[in-house]
Amino acid sequence: MEATTDLVAECPECGCEVDLPAGTIIQEIVVCPDCGMELEVTSIEPPMLEQAPEEEEDWGE
Incomplete structure (x- = not known):
């Protein structure tokens, strides 16, 4: 049984198809496979x- 996905987007880095799960x-x-x-x-x-923007570490400051 396959997982159901409603949408497919293209990775801007490599062009791979990225499945977006229902409810995204x-x-x-998400991570490019x-x-x-x-x-x-x-x-x-x-x-x-x-x-995705890189988040800087928050060392409790």
């Missing part, structure tokens, strides 16, 4: 991805 929301982070890059969902209709 804008600003959700081909290159491993963390991607942020920027649009649902049409499905679009951008490289």
Whole structure:
């Protein structure tokens, strides 16, 4: 039995198709199955991805 996906977006880094699970929301982070890059969902209709911003460490400051 295959997992159901409603949307497919293209990785901006390598061009691989990235399946977005049903219920995916804008600003959700997904990982490209081909290159491993963390991607942020920027649009649902049409499905679009951008490289996720790198978060700086917060060392309790």
